[in-house]
Amino acid sequence: MKLGIMQPYIFPYIGYFQLINAVDKFVIYDDVNFINKGWINRNRILNNGRDSLFTIPLKEASQNKLINEIEVNWDDNWKNKFFRTLEQCYKKAPFYQDVLPIIEETFRDEGEVVSKVIEKNIGLTCEYLSIETEIISSSSIYQNNHLKAQERILDICLQENAEHYINPIGGLELYDKDFFETQNLKLSFIKSNSIEYKQFKNDFVPWLSMIDVLMFNSKEKIKGFLNNYELV
DSSP states (O other), rough: EEEEEEEESSSSHHHHHHHHHHHHEEEEOSSBBBTTTSSSSSEEEEETTTEEEOOBBBBBBTTTTGGGGGOOOHHHHHHHHHHHHHHHHHHHHHHHHHHHHHHHHHHOOOOOOOHHHHHHHOOOOOOOOTTOOOEGGGGGGOTTTTTTTHHHHHHHHHHHHHHHEEEGGGGGTTHHHHHTTTTOOEEEEEEEOOOOOOOOTTTOOOOOOOOHHHHHHHHHHHHHHHEEEEEE
């Protein structure tokens, strides 16, 4: 069984979904400390040919809190502004009408913690793309907060009886293949290959939010992107 684990990120870049698609079960690592100015509640879209950052407002966000303890600060003014921006940026994109319901449903409910909003968004996106990987949150099952770093990751793998753990390429310096092999567990890192597609008549801006990928590409083309990676 192949297992992947990542912190929750809102509308993450396509590499996140490559990892989900590459494994049998994907764990949203939501009971770790929040990172200020990270990608949990922020991402980038295309605006007039350039990348533009958007940020979902949160209530009392702090690196002293776990991700699943922080609520979204729902604000109608923010929502209205965000959707106006999306319309300005993507209304003429070929798949705007197909993708907009995913975004609307993501932000429909109020009073939720940010990790649940992200979990819902990831689930909706996977459903749209027919990705059938099982997705669960780390806070719902493992009860191993006393462990740290790769020991905690290893414990989750052992609880799931995983044979192969796949991590984002950024973990090359954090995780030791020999350490995992002592537990009969294969460790690989997923490395995205170059992905490029037409963004109106602009020069291509890479690695934007999944929103951008969905707006400009058919489901069939995105499925090809999902397999455009190497395991190292």
